[in-house]
Structure formats: structure tokens, C-alpha cells
Amino acid sequence: MKKLRNITPLENLSLVDKVENRLKEYFRENNLKIGDSIPKELEFAEALGVSRTVIREALLRLRTIGVIESKKRKGMVLTQPDIIQNFEKAIEYNLLGEQTLTDIFELRLILEMGMADLLFARMTKEDIEDLDTIVAEQEKEEVNTSIFSLEHEIAFHGKLYEMSNNTTLQRFQDLLLPVFSYVHDNMSPEAKNFKYSKGTFVTHRDLLNILKTGTPERFREAMRNHLEPHLEKVLHMAK
Amino acid sequence: MKKLRNITPLENLSLVDKVENRLKEYFRENNLKIGDSIPKELEFAEALGVSRTVIREALLRLRTIGVIESKKRKGMVLTQPDIIQNFEKAIEYNLLGEQTLTDIFELRLILEMGMADLLFARMTKEDIEDLDTIVAEQEKEEVNTSIFSLEHEIAFHGKLYEMSNNTTLQRFQDLLLPVFSYVHDNMSPEAKNFKYSKGTFVTHRDLLNILKTGTPERFREAMRNHLEPHLEKVLHMAK
């Protein structure tokens, strides 16, 4: 039998899919902005000639991704979708694959190495003081317990993100924390041991000092060393 | 009248909200993984004592964020949510605020500066050849038209993301392209003019050469220069 080629399959969209597309068109055509209210379900249903059920399903999708909000009696209004929140929802279900998790962890490394210029441009005296406190706290505890604590790790690096003054980036990191701890927990014991061994590698204190008196370039290099155990693991991983 | 204090409002979750939470619990308790199939709508409805409508709405939310897929007659199975796709959907509606767009653009700069180590560790001979072609193409056209083309910009930087070999990162950039062009279009003419003015700033060719014979540090520094006009604009923006 001759192979069938060059024939595009006819689109197989469900009614809800079509309605969703029409809604998107509608928003575009009418140039609707955040805060604008949209017609009620029954009006849409009538105008498009479908049941309220279908309209509701389409609208519900929009509600789920945060494009609209609805209130009883008041109706529906367009809202600014919270891109991070969608992310979050997906993660809550613990269904991200190994590869995605690794990718995301890698993303963290990239972010922290790339953040240098932003940090130097935006850091304030208060930021430095905060970091000082965080590092001092860590050093005090480590003398006693000599146990690596994920908490301090998060406190220090979290503060860096905060200093970036980029809300999206910051929330991104908030939400990725569980991923970080996941990867952290699943790291080989060896990697854990030689991590942050003072002297060999750059410590939080070192990073802080560079922030105080150094340059973005030096900071990047230092951060690279600081993250080296992670980097090594990730870089040489079979992809 | 005495002021009312210390009374927490009682939770006001819709039925669908509650059902959604119960479903999440259910997945957790039964330790369900990607690929596992779940009971049908009617069974859930009966088990939870609510109408099929409510169950469907809750399930639809999950379907929207990509946690489940459903097929007629077959039922529903857990799927790996595509975090990028969710992002994408939100963006399609053109409802992201100015601030978010700026944040995201900033994110791009951070990513490209932070990517250096990854690139050097993972680039192949073919990658370099591809880049060579892209740059040559650009140079040829620029001689004729001397017009800056977003296309070449995207081709070159897109290739870099591709070379990172990080699928998530790559798709992230794919989806952010519209944001990039948006910010690009809205840039002040001055910024556009002194951008990539050969000689003054680092060109794509320069970056490529560093990739061939240089080091990650040099590449980072070069990329910093290359992106300087963008960086300046963003760094000194009132936040």
C-alpha cells in the first residue's frame, strides 16, 4: 500500500477547545485589559450557540491559569495571571520527572552565577547587614555541631535572590526550594562531605566579603567555586 | 462600639476547592505515579458524595495544569505536567504587567551570563559550526542592509540555549521569545542605535571566537559587554 503523505489531519478539537480559542479571540479583538469585566456565562453561551456547560468549562480553564476571576453576582474580570503560581500548582503534585528536576537545579546554578551584576548594582547597606547576621549565625552553629544545615544554605542564598530586587526571580526561587532540597537530599554522601569545607572552597563569608569590597567578576568566580561540587555533579552528568 | 479583634475568619472554600484538595490527598496517599490511571468521574462523585459536575470541575483544573489526561472510554491517567506550557498559556493572553515583563527580560540577561560554564562543558564541534553559519549569515546581510535584525539575534542566542542541553531552559527561552521582542520593540531608539555597534561592543563573532579558544570567565565578561545596552537600561531602572 502506498504510504499516505502530505495530508494534514483535520483538526480534532473538542467543543471546549474551540470555545476557548474564540474567547481568546474575543479578548484580543476587544483589546481587553486587566481589570475589565467580561460578559456573563449565559450571554457567551447564547452568543456562541453552545450550552452553558461548555462555556463554563472553557472559562474554568482560564480561571485555573489565572486569566480571569469570578465572583457571585458580580461576574468575571480579567486578572493578571500569576505565572509562578501555575508553576507551583504543577509541582505540588510531585509529578515532575527526574530530568526536569535536574534541569531546574541546573537552572539555579546558572541563575546564581549570572546574578552578580544585578547584586552589585542593587545591594543596600541593610542587605549587607542582613547577610552578615545570617553568616554569623551559621558560623556560630557550625562550631558547635559541625553539621551542614540546609536552613542556613537557604537563608543565605535566599537573601541573595531577595537582593536582586526582581520579584519574579525571587518567587521563582521560593517555589523551587523544594526542588533544591530534593536534589540536595539525593546527592551522593561524598559530595555532601567535601562541600563547603572551609579553606578548600569559597564560604558564605568569602562571598559576603567580596560583595563588600570586590567586583561582579570576582563574585561570579567565587560563586562558581562555591557551587563547584554541585556544578561538577551536574556538568558531567550523562544527558 | 468595641473593636472586634482576634477572630479568624472561617475558611470559605468552594466545594470544588475541597474536592481538589481531597484529590491531591488521594494521589499522595495512594502514592500514584505518572502513568497510573485513576478512578472514573462517577466513582469519585459517589465516593465523595458530590455531583459529577463538581468532580469534573476539580478534574478539569488538574487537566488544565497538565496533571492528568483523559480519553473517552479509557478514563484518566496521571501525566507529567509541562511547567513551561502552563507558562505559555498565561502569556498567550497578553495580560502580563509591565513589571513582570521587565523582570522576565532581566531573567534573560541573568541566564545568558550564567550559562558560560555549561556552554563550555557541553558544546560540540557541530554546535560551533552551526554558530559559524549563523554569524556568517548575519554579517553578510548586515553589509547590505546595515539594519539590525531581531531574527539573527534570536538565531544566535537561541542556539546558545540549545547548546546548554538543558531542555527546560531551552523551552523556557522559546516561550520567552515574545517577551524579548516586546521589550526590544519598546526600547528607546538611542539604545537601539548603539547596540552591537561593531568595534565598540562585543559582537556575535567575538563571542563565537571566545567559545572556540577562550574560557568561561572570558565568555562571561564578553557576554556582559554584549548585553551592556540592555543591562544598563534595566539596572538603572526605577524598581
Add this chain to the structure above:
DNA sequence: TATCTTTATATGTATGACATAATACAAAAA
């Protein structure tokens, strides 16, 4: 064995009814 046809079934769509919460407005109280 391979291919076609039928059948059972879970999701998809339609309809109509009622519940609920939020608004606007009227009425009452201060």
C-alpha cells in the same frame, strides 16, 4: 492470522432546576 464489525463504556455536551453569595437599594434606627 489478520482485518473488519460490533458492543460496552467513560468522557463530552446539553438542559433545566435550584442553592448561594454579593450587590444595590430600601427601610429602620441612631
Add this chain to the structure above:
DNA sequence: TTTTTGTATTATGTCATACATATAAAGATA
């Protein structure tokens, strides 16, 4: 007048039922 309280209205939220549709799986046909 101002503030509080009640009431009607209305758009979304929930329910029940029926039917449409696609398709996996079983059965029939070659």
C-alpha cells in the same frame, strides 16, 4: 443626616438526568 439592618436581585456555583461521541476490547469474518 448617618449608620445599620433587612430584602430583592442577579450571576455564579451545584445538582440531576439524559444523550452524544469516541474508542478499547471483544467478537465476527475473511
